[in-house]
Amino acid sequence: MASAPRSKAPTERSGDPHRPDDHIDAEPAADGIAQPKLGPVGYLRFFWRQLTSMRTALVLLLLLALAAVPGSLVPQRSSDPNGVIQYEQNNPDTFQVLDALGVFSTFSSPWFSAIYLLLFISLVGCILPRTKHHLDALRARPPKTPARLSRLVGYTEQTATTDVETAVEAARATLRGAGYRVERYRDSISGERGYLRETGNLVFHTALVGVLVTVGIGGGFGYTGQKVIIQDTSFTNSLASYDSFNPGRFFTDDALEPFSVRLDDFEGSYELDPSTGNYQPVDFTAHLSTRTPGTDWTDADLKVNSPLELGGTKMYLLGNGFAPVVTVRDPDGEVAFSGPVAFLPQDGNLRSLGVIKVPDGLDEQLGFLGYFYPDPLELADGTYTSVSPHPGTSSLLSLTLYKGDLGLDAGVSVNAYSLNVDNLTQIAGPKADTPAIQLTQGQTAELPDGLGTIEFTGLQRFVSVEFHHDPTEGWVLLFALLILGGLLVSLFVPRRRMWIAVSADGDGVRLEYAGLARGEDPGLEAAVADVARKHAARLDSRRT
Amino acid sequence: MTTATLAAYSLLAVYSAAAVYVLAFIGYVVDLSGRSSRALAAQPAASASVASTTGTTTVLAPPAPPTAAPEVRDSRAARVAFALTVLGFVIHVLALVLRGIAAARAPWANMFEFAVTGTAVIVGVYLAVNIFRNVRYVGAYITGLVSLLLMLATINVYVDVVPLPPALQSGWLVIHVFVAILGTGFFALGAGLSIAQLLQARRETGATDQPRFLRGFPSSEALENTAYRVNVIGFAFWTFTLIAGAIWAEHAWGRYWGWDTKEVWTFIIWVVFAGYIHARATRGWRGAPSAWLAIVGFAAVLFNFTVVNLFFKGLHAYSGL
Numbered sequence: 001m002a003s004a005p006r007s008k009a010p011t012e013r014s015g016d017p018h019r020p021d022d023h024i025d026a027e028p029a030a031d032g033i034a035q036p037k038l039g040p041v042g043y044l045r046f047f048w049r050q051l052t053s054m055r056t057a058l059v060l061l062l063l064l065a066l067a068a069v070p071g072s073l074v075p076q077r078s079s080d081p082n083g084v085i086q087y088e089q090n091n092p093d094t095f096q097v098l099d100a101l102g103v104f105s106t107f108s109s110p111w112f113s114a115i116y117l118l119l120f121i122s123l124v125g126c127i128l129p130r131t132k133h134h135l136d137a138l139r140a141r142p143p144k145t146p147a148r149l150s151r152l153v154g155y156t157e158q159t160a161t162t163d164v165e166t167a168v169e170a171a172r173a174t175l176r177g178a179g180y181r182v183e184r185y186r187d188s189i190s191g192e193r194g195y196l197r198e199t200g201n202l203v204f205h206t207a208l209v210g211v212l213v214t215v216g217i218g219g220g221f222g223y224t225g226q227k228v229i230i231q232d233t234s235f236t237n238s239l240a241s242y243d244s245f246n247p248g249r250f251f252t253d254d255a256l257e258p259f260s261v262r263l264d265d266f267e268g269s270y271e272l273d274p275s276t277g278n279y280q281p282v283d284f285t286a287h288l289s290t291r292t293p294g295t296d297w298t299d300a301d302l303k304v305n306s307p308l309e310l311g312g313t314k315m316y317l318l319g320n321g322f323a324p325v326v327t328v329r330d331p332d333g334e335v336a337f338s339g340p341v342a343f344l345p346q347d348g349n350l351r352s353l354g355v356i357k358v359p360d361g362l363d364e365q366l367g368f369l370g371y372f373y374p375d376p377l378e379l380a381d382g383t384y385t386s387v388s389p390h391p392g393t394s395s396l397l398s399l400t401l402y403k404g405d406l407g408l409d410a411g412v413s414v415n416a417y418s419l420n421v422d423n424l425t426q427i428a429g430p431k432a433d434t435p436a437i438q439l440t441q442g443q444t445a446e447l448p449d450g451l452g453t454i455e456f457t458g459l460q461r462f463v464s465v466e467f468h469h470d471p472t473e474g475w476v477l478l479f480a481l482l483i484l485g486g487l488l489v490s491l492f493v494p495r496r497r498m499w500i501a502v503s504a505d506g507d508g509v510r511l512e513y514a515g516l517a518r519g520e521d522p523g524l525e526a527a528v529a530d531v532a533r534k535h536a537a538r539l540d541s542r543r544t
Numbered sequence: 545m546t547t548a549t550l551a552a553y554s555l556l557a558v559y560s561a562a563a564v565y566v567l568a569f570i571g572y573v574v575d576l577s578g579r580s581s582r583a584l585a586a587q588p589a590a591s592a593s594v595a596s597t598t599g600t601t602t603v604l605a606p607p608a609p610p611t612a613a614p615e616v617r618d619s620r621a622a623r624v625a626f627a628l629t630v631l632g633f634v635i636h637v638l639a640l641v642l643r644g645i646a647a648a649r650a651p652w653a654n655m656f657e658f659a660v661t662g663t664a665v666i667v668g669v670y671l672a673v674n675i676f677r678n679v680r681y682v683g684a685y686i687t688g689l690v691s692l693l694l695m696l697a698t699i700n701v702y703v704d705v706v707p708l709p710p711a712l713q714s715g716w717l718v719i720h721v722f723v724a725i726l727g728t729g730f731f732a733l734g735a736g737l738s739i740a741q742l743l744q745a746r747r748e749t750g751a752t753d754q755p756r757f758l759r760g761f762p763s764s765e766a767l768e769n770t771a772y773r774v775n776v777i778g779f780a781f782w783t784f785t786l787i788a789g790a791i792w793a794e795h796a797w798g799r800y801w802g803w804d805t806k807e808v809w810t811f812i813i814w815v816v817f818a819g820y821i822h823a824r825a826t827r828g829w830r831g832a833p834s835a836w837l838a839i840v841g842f843a844a845v846l847f848n849f850t851v852v853n854l855f856f857k858g859l860h861a862y863s864g865l
């Protein structure tokens with residue numbers, strides 16, 4: 001890369017992009033900086049210079065990359081909480097150590113945060129002075145023509161039979177035509193172009209700060225919440241309706257936009273993979289109706305990759321399954337429980353696990369725990385599996401029945417999808433005298449001990465969905481696009497200076513051309529040659 | 545034709561392309577072995593005092609020729625190898641087209657398909673860069689790498705054409721993954737150039753004259769400049785990959801960023817290359833240290849594609865073998 005004759009032309013400095021002292025294009029640091037006068041201010045200044053140097057930025061970047069590695073080696077609380085629990089069970093000793101180090105929450109750990117905060121302080125300390133200098137540079141004139149162009153890049157000489165004035169004016173027109181900002185110094189034209197490169201660089205680095213700030217602060221105003229919605233039931237957006245809810249730090253109830261959603265139908269389509277015999281899901285579509293206050297229900301479809309926008313809230317389809325409708329009656333035929341119960345899929349053929357709790361209306365509290373098989377097949381050991389995800393008349397509900405205190409009155413919230421059987425007695429199933437209850441649709445079975453009956457009344461679908469509200473998402477996207485745009489501009493717009501010097505030479509003129517790269521510029525030599533050619537052509541056309 | 549026969553023809557084309565690349569590799573190696581003697585024979589360019597005269601102007605001192613090209617002309621072996629590389633590439637692309645028709649979608653939805661598309665892109669980038677600048681001297685590295693990867697892919701991770709799970713049915717998948725592959729192609733070439741740069745720099749110190757073929761290579765500085773151009777284009781694609789991936793994640797999972805394993809590695813690679821770009825602009829870091837960063841960056845890309853895909857758990861895991 002060409003070294004600039006900067007020391008010989010000190011006025012040039014005003015036009016330079018300001019760079020940290022150890023930037024390859026910057027002047028070497030003056031002696032005073034390497035050995036500061038160490039008063040408290042001196043220390044502070046020294047420290048600040050160190051922090052905002054290119055070397056520090058580089059080391060912090062590399063540290064950031066390194067510090068992110070553990071976050072991929074062990075499960076993270078934020079993205080894989082079950083994995084963390086499993087890790088603890090499998091390796092209790094290493095878990096202790098790693099957990100103390102914060103490795104299971106790498107990306108919010110003190111060490112990771114320290115690195116990126118330092119990096120961003122350094123970044124701001126770098127951007128601010130450079131922005132100021134760049135704004136000045138945008139108003140500055142192109143630099144004086146160096147005395148000896150022959151030392152610069154792409155130096156070219158030619159002669160022409162014309163007068164000095166004509167040649168200089170043609171030089172001005174040539175450089176201007178090539179997009180240079182030009183200035184005449186005696187009999188030479190100085191041109192500079194590519195200010196956009198530094199602009200792009202500053203936009204890029206500023207947008208990095210923008211992303212960090214919007215993600216860090218803006219994300220706190222939103223929330224995510226999960227809900228299982230069973231066919232023909234509706235969900236209304238309020239705190240109490242969610243199965244689980246994760247508010248951001250600055251969340252208030254106002255962020256919950258009023259709307260309702262009802263699941264009308266669900267379709268899953270599958271394709272049989274002949275080589276493995278497995279069904280591959282091809283498409284999931286939930287047919288919904290949605291309503292905002294004061295309007296009527298309107299139809300909407302929800303698919304896996306296309307969230308539904310409800311005002312500023314997005315709704316995602318996470319999962320789906322079957323919800324058998326069961327009716328439990330007491331010996332007199334009075335209904336103790338009736339309704340659809342979501343069974344959670346356990347495999348690709350939708351063998352599904354579910355729990356039915358009947359706390360009231362019978363002599364005992366009852367809990368049913370069992371499987372639903374959409375397309376059942378009995379195995380040699382008497383257990384069942386499902387051979388396809390398609391339900392039919394043979395779809396089977398197989399339930400083990402427990403009686404005892406279900407623990408629903410204790411006031412603690414209990415998971416609707418699990419049954420703690422520790423304090424319960426099995427009264428139908430492998431450990432009881434009565435075998436497990438097996439029902440196909442429409443069938444009714446007697447409960448043991450004359451407790452009543454259970455009927456498999458019908459079959460419905462359910463979907464599990466996530467609602468997501470993040471008011472700053474658009475800003476994050478905007479900054480991300482600025483990052484990309486700034487990057488492209490700063491990497492691919494060349495910033496260069498070009499000079500054309502004219503001097504009288506016998507009957508004609510002697511023309512000198514040379515360029516200077518500001519940053520990476522592989523095309524500079526070709527550009528100088530091109531300018532020389534265009535200039536010559538312009539002089540020729542003027543004569544003829 | 546049925547899906548199965550199309551897929552079978554596609555696989556056959558993959559084998560053929562790999563075989564042609566191996567032949568090209570041999571050609572490049574022959575070229576390398578002859579490079580040092582040809583380098584000695586190469587003459588310094590004569591500098592003309594008057595280069596050309598047009599109309600009224602006379603050019604006195606022509607601009608110096610660009611230094612990035614190797615000082616020696618390509619041998620016949622290199623030209624044959626290059627032609628074979630083009631042939632292999634055509635067959636390779638044909639394999640992709642057949643696979644795409646068989647699956648009725650873009651052919652980069654599982655690891656086998658990533659590998660076949662990714663290697664095609666590596667070769668494509670190499671061929672395209674050769675239009676602008678002669679980098680045939682890294683042909684042995686490119687064809688060697690690509691035939692090795694193709695062999696590993698067909699032996700270890702071959703899968704038949706299967707339909708896409710709903711979570712992968714997205715225009716963003718097509719874009720995100722393809723741009724990631726494009727970035728990978730540039731990083732692969734950049735790493736080759738950086739390796740050559742390191743070896744050349746060691747030779748230039750005078751400590752050793754091995755390997756001798758480096759005599760016919762450009763100077764370490766010219767190699768570094770070319771590597772930088774190539775890596776920077778890769779970085780731009782990688783930045784886009786990161787953003788497109790976040791948009792896709794937002795559509796599919798309801799959050800644009802969640803530090804999922806694959807996201808972590810995409811981020812690490814991005815930061816390493818940002819470090820590389822900084823190193824090039826930092827006093828004391830230009831030259832060998834920055835070249836090492838480019839190589840580490842590409843190693844991380846390969847790691848991300850192989851080890852992370854196969855052994856790490858995460859949401860991306862279902863993109864499948």
Ligand code: HEM
Binds near residue numbers: 020120123208519
């Ligand atoms: C968040 C961390 C950072 C990242 C990801 C980053 C990334 C980049 C990238 C990709 C480039 C090349 C593209 C361009 O010119 O715009 C670049 C250039 C540059 N960065 Fe950073 N940067 C970071 C922090 C910093 C800091 C803290 C400083 C100040 C010390 C800095 C100073 C520079 C300078 C001076 C250039 C121009 C290099 C040249 O002349 O080619 N960056 N940075």
